Amino acid sequence: MNRTAATPHKVLCRRSDLVDDSGVVALHDGHQIAIFYLPRGIDRRGEPAVFGIDHHDPFSNANVIGRGIIGDKGGEPVVASPIYKQHFRLRDGICLEDDSVRLKVWLLRLEGDQVVLER
Amino acid sequence: MSNQDATFNHDQPSIDTNRKQLVIIGNGMVGHYCIEQLIERGATAQWQIHVFGDERHRAYDRVHLSEYFSGKDADALALGEPDLHRTHGVALHLGVAVTAIDRDSKEVVTAEGRLAYDSLVIATGSYPFVPPIPGPDTATHPQARLVYRTLDDLDAIRQQAAGARRGVVIGGGLLGLEAANALQSLGLEAHVVEFAPRLMPVQLDEQGGAALRERIEALGVGVHTGCATEEIVATPNDAYAYRMNVKGGEPLDTDLIVFSAGIRPQDKPGRDCGLETGERGGIVIDDSCRTSDPEIFAIGECALWQNRIFGLVAPGYTMARTVAGCLTGEEAHFNGADMSTKLKLLGVDVGSIGDAHGATEGAKSYRYIDEAGSGYRRLVVSADGKKVLGAVLVGDNSYYDTLLQYAQNGIALPDDPASLILPQNEGGAPALGADALPDSATICSCHNVTKGAVCSAVDAGCADLAALTIDTKASTGCGGCSALLKQVFEHELEARGVAVDRSLCEHFAYTRQELYAMVRVEGIQSFGELLEKHGQGLGCDICKPTIGSILATCWNQPIMDAQNVALQDTNDTFMANMQKNGTYSVMPRVAGGEITPDKLVALGEVAKKYDLYTKITGGQRIDLFGAELHELPDIWEALINAGFETGHAYGKSVRTVKSCVGNSWCRYGVQDSVAMALELEHRYKGLRTPHKIKMGVSGCTRECAEAQSKDIGVIATEAGWNLYVCGNGGMRPRHAELFATDIDSDRLVRYIDRFLMFYVRTADKLQRTSVWRESLEGGLDFLKAVIIDDSLGLGEELERQMQHVVDTYECEWANALGDPEKLKRFRTFVNDKCGDPDIVNVSERGQPRPARADEIQSLAVEIR
Ligand SMILES: Cc1cc2nc3c(=O)[nH]c(=O)nc-3n(C[C@H](O)[C@H](O)[C@H](O)COP(=O)(O)OP(=O)(O)OC[C@H]3O[C@@H](n4cnc5c(N)ncnc54)[C@H](O)[C@@H]3O)c2cc1C
Ligand code: HEM
Ligand code: SF4
Ligand code: SF4
Ligand code: FES
Numbered sequence: 001m002n003r004t005a006a007t008p009h010k011v012l013c014r015r016s017d018l019v020d021d022s023g024v025v026a027l028h029d030g031h032q033i034a035i036f037y038l039p040r041g042i043d044r045r046g047e048p049a050v051f052g053i054d055h056h057d058p059f060s061n062a063n064v065i066g067r068g069i070i071g072d073k074g075g076e077p078v079v080a081s082p083i084y085k086q087h088f089r090l091r092d093g094i095c096l097e098d099d100s101v102r103l104k105v106w107l108l109r110l111e112g113d114q115v116v117l118e119r
Numbered sequence: 120m121s122n123q124d125a126t127f128n129h130d131q132p133s134i135d136t137n138r139k140q141l142v143i144i145g146n147g148m149v150g151h152y153c154i155e156q157l158i159e160r161g162a163t164a165q166w167q168i169h170v171f172g173d174e175r176h177r178a179y180d181r182v183h184l185s186e187y188f189s190g191k192d193a194d195a196l197a198l199g200e201p202d203l204h205r206t207h208g209v210a211l212h213l214g215v216a217v218t219a220i221d222r223d224s225k226e227v228v229t230a231e232g233r234l235a236y237d238s239l240v241i242a243t244g245s246y247p248f249v250p251p252i253p254g255p256d257t258a259t260h261p262q263a264r265l266v267y268r269t270l271d272d273l274d275a276i277r278q279q280a281a282g283a284r285r286g287v288v289i290g291g292g293l294l295g296l297e298a299a300n301a302l303q304s305l306g307l308e309a310h311v312v313e314f315a316p317r318l319m320p321v322q323l324d325e326q327g328g329a330a331l332r333e334r335i336e337a338l339g340v341g342v343h344t345g346c347a348t349e350e351i352v353a354t355p356n357d358a359y360a361y362r363m364n365v366k367g368g369e370p371l372d373t374d375l376i377v378f379s380a381g382i383r384p385q386d387k388p389g390r391d392c393g394l395e396t397g398e399r400g401g402i403v404i405d406d407s408c409r410t411s412d413p414e415i416f417a418i419g420e421c422a423l424w425q426n427r428i429f430g431l432v433a434p435g436y437t438m439a440r441t442v443a444g445c446l447t448g449e450e451a452h453f454n455g456a457d458m459s460t461k462l463k464l465l466g467v468d469v470g471s472i473g474d475a476h477g478a479t480e481g482a483k484s485y486r487y488i489d490e491a492g493s494g495y496r497r498l499v500v501s502a503d504g505k506k507v508l509g510a511v512l513v514g515d516n517s518y519y520d521t522l523l524q525y526a527q528n529g530i531a532l533p534d535d536p537a538s539l540i541l542p543q544n545e546g547g548a549p550a551l552g553a554d555a556l557p558d559s560a561t562i563c564s565c566h567n568v569t570k571g572a573v574c575s576a577v578d579a580g581c582a583d584l585a586a587l588t589i590d591t592k593a594s595t596g597c598g599g600c601s602a603l604l605k606q607v608f609e610h611e612l613e614a615r616g617v618a619v620d621r622s623l624c625e626h627f628a629y630t631r632q633e634l635y636a637m638v639r640v641e642g643i644q645s646f647g648e649l650l651e652k653h654g655q656g657l658g659c660d661i662c663k664p665t666i667g668s669i670l671a672t673c674w675n676q677p678i679m680d681a682q683n684v685a686l687q688d689t690n691d692t693f694m695a696n697m698q699k700n701g702t703y704s705v706m707p708r709v710a711g712g713e714i715t716p717d718k719l720v721a722l723g724e725v726a727k728k729y730d731l732y733t734k735i736t737g738g739q740r741i742d743l744f745g746a747e748l749h750e751l752p753d754i755w756e757a758l759i760n761a762g763f764e765t766g767h768a769y770g771k772s773v774r775t776v777k778s779c780v781g782n783s784w785c786r787y788g789v790q791d792s793v794a795m796a797l798e799l800e801h802r803y804k805g806l807r808t809p810h811k812i813k814m815g816v817s818g819c820t821r822e823c824a825e826a827q828s829k830d831i832g833v834i835a836t837e838a839g840w841n842l843y844v845c846g847n848g849g850m851r852p853r854h855a856e857l858f859a860t861d862i863d864s865d866r867l868v869r870y871i872d873r874f875l876m877f878y879v880r881t882a883d884k885l886q887r888t889s890v891w892r893e894s895l896e897g898g899l900d901f902l903k904a905v906i907i908d909d910s911l912g913l914g915e916e917l918e919r920q921m922q923h924v925v926d927t928y929e930c931e932w933a934n935a936l937g938d939p940e941k942l943k944r945f946r947t948f949v950n951d952k953c954g955d956p957d958i959v960n961v962s963e964r965g966q967p968r969p970a971r972a973d974e975i976q977s978l979a980v981e982i983r
Contacts, residue, residue, distance in 0.1 A: 012950060013949040013950045017950075019684060019685065022685040024946070024949045025948050025949065026951075027950060027953070032948070038657070060699060060701075061972065062957075063701050063955050063957055064689070064701040067693070067697070067748075069659070069660040069664070069687075070685075071626070071656070071660060071662075071663060072626075072656045072657040072659065073625070074625065075656060077657065078659070080659070080660035082688060082690075082697055083699065083701075085660065087660075097589065
C-alpha cells in the first residue's frame with residue numbers, strides 16, 4: 001500500500017444502481033456512503049443530481065441514513081433519518097435540529113453511466 | 120467488579136476518607152426509598168452511606184403489612200433487591216438503634232459505638248399512640264396492649280391470638296379497621312371501638328361513616344362508635360380474659376386488645392439533641408426538608424412541615440426525593456402533598472379526596488346514597504358551583520381517578536355536577552375527554568413533558584409543532600406521543616384564538632382528508648402528479664408517506680412499484696421493521712394467531728439459519744429480529760415456500776386480528792371466534808390506513824381476546840356478534856364503544872367495511888381510530904348514523920371501495936421476489952456483497968441481541 005497520491009477518481013457504482021428520488025449505499029475504503037439521486041435535480045426541472053453523505057447516523061449510532069426519505073425543507077434538499085427522524089442537509093450534512101451535528105459529505109458526479117467520487 | 124467478593128462487615132462501619140459520610144437513621148419505607156433515590160442519582164460516588172434501622176428486618180412494605188396475615192412473609196414484603204446495599208456499597212446496620220445524636224462532634228451514637236457524619240437524615244417514622252387507660256401491667260399482660268405497626272407487632276398478635284376467641288381494636292380509623300380485619304383473618308371475633316361518632320372520622324363524613332359501618336357489620340365485625348374505653352380489668356376466672364369498661368356503651372369482654380388510636384411522630388433523636396420540634400411532636404423541616412440544623416434532614420412521618428405531619432407514604436417519598444436531590448446538587452423542594460386516599464378496607468372501597476367534609480366556606484354538596492347496597496358518594500363543590508373541592512366514596516372507587524383530576528386541577532365542572540357521582544349506565548365512572556386533560560397530565564413520557572409545559576411553550580410563542588418539539592423535546596423520544604401532542608397543541612392554539620394551520624406540511628397546503636378527496640376525485644395516480652398539480656418543492660418525510668398511503672388505499676398499487684418506492688419510509692420500502700441497530704425484523708402473517716406445527720417448524724428453521732432473535736409479539740405472531748437488508752429476500756423466499764405471506768407489520772395498515780380459541784375448544788364459547796378472526800384478517804389484510812388498525816374477536820363475553828381494546832372488537836353472543844369500535848391499547852388506552860349488538864356475520868362485515876373506509880376517508884394522518892372518534896363532531900351517534908342508517912348515502916360506495924381493495928390484494932413480498940428490478944434495492948451496499956461490519960451481536964439467553972456500546976468497546980479491546 002504505497003500509493004503516494006490518492007486516486008483522483010473512484011467509480012462507486014453505476015447509474016442503474018441508483019433509485020430515483022431515494023438512496024442506496026456504497027462502501028469506499030471502509031467508509032459507508034449514502035448516495036441520493038434526484039433524476040430531475042433539486043427543482044424537479046433540471047439536470048440529474050447525486051449527493052453523497054455519511055451513511056452513519058450519529059443519533060442512533062447505526063448505519064441507516066441511506067435508507068431515509070429525502071425531500072426539501074424550505075427548498076434545501078434534506079434526508080430524514082429513519083430512526084429518530086432528524087433532518088440532514090444533503091449539500092453540507094448539517095443537522096437541522098441540532099446544528100452542532102454534521103455529517104461528512106462526499107462530492108459525487110455522474111459520468112455517463114458511472115457514479116464517480118471526486119475526492 | 121473487583122470488590123464484588125470483598126466482604127462488607129455490617130457491624131463495623133468503615134471510614135472512607137475520599138467520600139463524605141451520610142448517615143440515615145431509620146430503615147423504614149421512606150428511609151429506604153431515600154437510599155434508592157440516592158443510588159439512582161449516583162450519590163454513592165460522593166457519599167459513603169450508612170443506614171441504621173432498629174427493626175431486625177430489612178425495609179419492608181408497611182402499607183401492605185396486613186398481607187403478613189394473608190400469606191406473605193417478611194421476604195415477600197421486603198422492599199428492593201436483597202443485595203441492593205452490598206451492590207452499591209451502602210452499609211446497612213439492622214437491629215441497631217441510634218440512641219443519640221451528638222451535633223457538636225457530628226456523630227451518631229449507637230450501642231456499637233460512634234460514627235461521624237457530614238450529613239444526617241432522620242427517617243424514624245412514627246410509633247403507635249397508646250392512651251394511658253388504667254389496666255393491668257403491660258409486662259405481664261402483653262395481650263391487653265398490642266399495637267399494629269411492625270412485623271414484630273404482628274408476630275406478637277399472632278402469638279396472642281392462638282387460643283383466643285375475641286379481639287377488640289381500639290380506634291376505628293384506617294389502621295384500626297385493618298387491624299380488625301387481621302384479627303378476623305386469625306379466626307377471632309373482631310370488634311372495633313371508636314371514640315368519635317363514626318368510623319374513619321378523619322376521612323369520612325357522617326353518611327359515609329354510616330355506609331361503611333353497615334358494610335363492615337355485614338362482614339361480622341362489631342362496631343361500637345361514640346365509646347371511650349375507661350378501664351381494662353383482668354378477669355382471669357371469666358369466659359374472656361379481660362373486661363373493658365366503656366363510657367357511652369356496654370362493657371365489652373375480650374381476650375386481647377389492639378390499640379390503634381393514632382400515631383405519634385418518632386422525633387426523640389431530634390428532640391434530644393435540640394432540633395426544633397412541633398408542639399404536638401414532629402421535627403420541624405423547611406421546603407428542602409432541612410431541620411433547624413442545616414446538616415440534618417428529616418423525612419417521612421417524623422417530619423413536621425408547615426405544622427403538618429403527613430401520615431401517608433407518598434408525601435414521605437416526595438420528601439425523600441427532595442433530600443436525595445439536595446445531596447446531589449439538584450434543585451429540589453417539598454411543597455406539601457395531597458392527602459387524598461383510596462383504600463380497600465376489609466374488601467370495601469373507601470376514597471377520600473380533598474375537602475371531604477365540605478369545610479370550605481360556602482361549599483355545597485351532592486350526595487348519592489344507596490341504602491340497598493350500602494353505597495355512598497359525596498361530591499363537595501365550591502360556592503360558585505364551578506370546582507370540585509372534595510369527595511367521599513364508599514363502596515365503589517371507580518369514580519376516584521376522575522374526581523381527583525377535577526379536584527387537583529381545578530377543571531370546570533360539567534353542567535350537571537351530580538353526573539360525576541351518579542351511576543353510569545355503561546362502563547362505570549365518567550372519564551375526562553382529551554381536551555379536558557389536566558395540566559399535570561403527562562403528554563410525553565420519554566421526556567416527561569406535561570400538558571402544562573406544552574401550554575407554557577405555546578404561551579412563550581411556539582407557533583408550530585416543529586418549534587414545540589424542539590422547545591419541549593416532546594415526541595423526540597419513541598415518538599409514541601406525537602398524535603396526542605398535536606391534539607393538545609392545536610387545542611391550545613385554538614383556545615388562544617390562533618388560527619390553526621392544518622396544512623400537511625410546507626409542500627401541501629391541504630389536510631390529509633382534502634388530499635384524499637383530490638386523489639380520488641381527480642384520479643391522481645402518483646405523488647409526482649399530485650405535487651405538480653397541488654403542491655410545491657420536492658416533498659418530505661411527512662407528505663411522502665402520507666400520500667403514498669392515500670395512493671395505496673385508493674388504487675392498491677404495490678408499494679414497491681418504481682413510482683411509489685421513494686414515498687415510503689424504510690419499513691415500507693423494505694417491507695420489514697427497522698430496529699435500533701439498522702437491522703430489520705421480519706413478521707409473517709399468522710392470521711388469527713392460528714399456526715400449524717409445520718409452519719412453526721419452518722419459522723424456527725429460518726430463524727436458526729439466519730441467526731435471528733425470535734419473540735412472540737402482543738399480536739399473536741412471531742417476530743424474527745436482526746436480519747440485514749441483503750438477507751431479507753432469501754428469508755422471505757424460504758417463508759413464502761413454507762406457505763407464509765407478508766404480515767404488514769411495517770405498514771400503517773391492518774395488523775392482526777387477535778382471537779381466543781372460541782367454541783371449537785373452549786367450554787364457554789358460543790361462536791367460532793377463530794374462523795371469524797381468519798375471515799376478517801384475510802379480508803382486510805393489506806388495507807392501507809391513516810394509522811395501524813388492530814382487531815380482536817372473542818368467542819364469548821369473557822373476552823379472552825381483549826377485543827374491547829382494539830380499533831375493531833368483535834364479541835360473540837348467543838345470537839350473533841357484538842361490534843365494538845375505536846378502542847385503543849398503548850400509551851393512552853381507550854375502551855372500545857359498543858356499536859351494534861347481535862348482528863349476523865354478513866352485517867358485521869358490511870359495517871366493518873363501511874367503518875374502515877369512512878375512517879380512511881376522514882381521518883387525519885397518523886390518527887388512530889380512538890383519536891379520530893374523539894375528534895368527530897357528533898360523536899358515536901353520528902358514526903352510527905353514517906354506518907348503520909347510511910345517513911350520508913355513502914354506504915354502497917364505501918363497500919365498493921373496500922371490495923376493490925380486497926379483490927386486488929396481493930402479497931407484497933411475493934410480488935417483489937418475482938421482480939429482479941425490485942430486488943436490486945435489497946443490497947446493504949451497491950458495490951459490495953458484504954454486510955454492515957458495524958453490526959455486532961452478543962448472545963443472551965441463548966439468542967442474539969445487538970451489543971451495547973460498552974460491549975462493542977470491550978470486544979474491540981479483546982480483538983486488539
Ligand atoms: C397497617 C398500616 C397500613 C398502612 N396503609 C397505608 C396506605 O394504605 N397508604 C399510605 O399511604 N400509607 C399507609 N400506611 C402508612 C405508611 O406505612 C407510612 O406512612 C410509612 O411507612 C412512613 O414511612 P417512614 O419511613 O416515615 O416510617 P416507618 O416506615 O415507620 O419507618 C421508620 C423506621 O425507623 C425506625 N426507627 C425509629 N427510630 C429509630 C432509631 N432511633 N434508630 C434506628 N431506627 C429507628 C423504625 O423502627 C422504623 O423501622 C400504613 C401504615 C400501617 C401501619
Ligand atoms: C451499572 C451497574 C453498576 C453500577 C453503576 C455500580 C456502581 C457501584 C459503585 C458506585 C460502587 C461503589 C460503592 C462504594 O464502594 O462506595 C459499587 C460497589 C460495588 N458493586 Fe457495583 N455497580 C453496578 C453493578 C454491580 C453489579 C452487577 C455487582 C455484582 C453483581 C456489583 C457489586 C458491587 C459490590 C459488591 C460493590 C462493593 C460494595 C462494598 O463492599 O462496599 N455492582 N458499585
Ligand atoms: S416495543 Fe417496548 S420499548 Fe419499544 S416503543 Fe414499544 S413499549 Fe417502548
Ligand atoms: S372469550 Fe369465551 S370463548 Fe373465548 S376463550 Fe374466553 S371463555 Fe372461551
Ligand atoms: S417521545 Fe414522547 S412519549 Fe416517547
